[in-house]
Amino acid sequence: MNLPVRATVTAKMEAVTPKGDEGLLVEFLRAYRDSVQLVIDEIWGLSEVPSRTELHVMFYSKLMKHGFRAHHVSEIYK
DSSP, rough: OOOOOOOOOOOOOOOOOOOOOOOHHHHHHHHHHHHHHHHHHHHHHHHSSHHHHHHHHHHHHHHHTTTOOOOHHHHHHH
């Protein structure tokens, strides 16, 4: 007899920064948050949600100019 099994896993994340660089992490997180808000603000008034490809075209170069790495950029507009 097979009984359904449900498991819940909680992951603990810890930011690791060199000692004394906590301010740099906070600065990065603020810039990341502001960039996510930029994307939201720009697509808010559109009649339909853009595809990921369209989001890439709209935001990739803008966000790269802010100094984000490529994987950060793709996560911001996703």
